[in-house]
Structures are given as structure tokens and as C-alpha cells.
Amino acid sequence: MEKTLVILKPSCVQRALMGEVISRFEKKGLRLAGMKMMQLTDTILNEHYAHLKERPFFQRVKDSMQICPVIIQCWEGIDAAKVVRSLIGVTNGREALPGTIRGDFSVSAQENIVHASDSAESAKIELKRFFTDNEIFDYKLSTYAHLYACDEI
Template sequence: MEKTLVIIKPGAIQRGLVGEVIRRFEQKGLQLCGLKMLQLTDEILEEHYAHIVDKPFFPRVKAAMKATPVIVCCLKGMDAVHVVHRLAGATNGREAAMGTMRGDYSMSVQWNIIHTSDSIKTADLELARFFKEGEIFEYKQSYLEYIYSEDEII
């Protein structure tokens, strides 16, 4: 089973959507393995967004991500990276399909509710960035056999 990172961004926190975001992932059948609130720093944002740190809009992204604390989550499931990324929807909320989180709750690129890892490699790096050893938990999900077929459970 894969693990992936979700960051519930300041816009979702300000709008009281934290429970809704987590509920939608859990209703899909993903297992919550790690959860914590933290205030992002310049250093962690520059590392996390290294691919856009030199772009003229990066200061705006950094300010938005520091507007409130964020909530970081580790989710686990079959093809979790792909499933979570699809549930999030397109980055631009105006273009995201209805039924996705961004399609239902976002009208913006910047204030787009959540960040999700886009690959298994990225998920591994991001989980290590935001969670220390001992902060991601393994436990038996008692209803697993009602989410996956017997041959899918690993």
C-alpha cells in the first residue's frame, strides 16, 4: 500500500473545511496514518517549492502558505498517490472538475484548498520533510476487506 502527503492549506483552514477534506478521503477508503498542525517557515517552503522559488509569484505563494498554520496528513491506500491527486482535482479551482475538492471548494490557483503529492517519489520526499520518525502510524484498518478485494490487500 502506498502512502502520500496532503497539506490542508490556510484557505481551507480559514473556511472551516478541514473536517470535510479529511472526511472525503476517509469515505473514499484511504487510511489516515499521520496528522498534525504546524506553522510553515520560509526554509521549509523554499525546500518544498524549490521548483518555483525563482519565479516572480513565489513570494505570494509563500505568504499565502504562512497565513495560518497548515495541517499535514499522511494517507495510505492502494494507488494512494494517484487516488488522492485525482480527488484533489486540477490545481486551478476554476478548471477543476465538480466532485473534486478543488472543483467543489476553490475558485483560485493560489487558494486551492490542498496540496497533494504528484508521484510516489515526491510523496516519499514530502512525507520525510513534514513527518519525523514515529509520527506516521501503522495499524490494522478493521474494515479493510470491505474496501478492497481479498487479492488486493497486501
């Protein structure tokens, strides 16, 4: 099973949407493998958003991500990164389709409720950035037989 990173951003925490967002991933059939609350630092944000360093909004993004603690999660399932990206919708909440997390709860490109790894490859890097090995758990859901065909798991 593939693992992917999800961060419930300060816009999610401040608006008390954490349970609603988590339930969307659970209802889809993903398995929560790890979760913790943390206050992000400049150091970790500089690493995490290094690809945005030269963009004019880089500092604004970092400031936004430090307003309050965030919820860091590891979700698991077949094609987990792709499934999560589909559930959250496009970056700009104004353009995200209704029914997606951003489409239902966001009207901003920045204050868009959630960050998610954009691929299985980036998920591996991002998960190592936020979790130690002993913070990600492996257990079987009793519902697997009702989520996947026998030859998928």
C-alpha cells in the same frame, strides 16, 4: 500500501473546511496514518517549493502558506498518491471538475484548499520533510476487507 502527503492549506483552515476535506479521503477508503498542525517557516517552504523559486509568484505562494497554521497529513492506500490527486482535482479551482475538492471549494489557482504529492516518489520525499518516523502510524482498518479484493492487500 502506498503513503502520500496532503497539506490542508490556509484557505482550507480559514474557511473551516478541514473536516469536510478529511472526510472525503476517509469516505474514499484511504487510511489516515499521520496528522499534525504546524506553522510553516520560510526554511521549509523554500525547500518544499524549490521548483518554483524562479517563478514570479514564488513569494506570493510562500506568503499565502504562512497566513495561519496548516494541517499536514499522511494518507495510505493502494495507489494513494494517484487516488488523492484524483479526489482533489486540477490545480486551478476554476478548472477543477465538480465533485473534486478543488472543484467544489475553490475558485483560485493558489488558494486551492489542498496540496498533495504528485507521485509516489515525491510523496516519499515530502513525507520525510514534514514527518518523523514516529509520527506516522501503522495500524489495520477493520474495513480493509470491504475496501479491497483479497488479492489486492
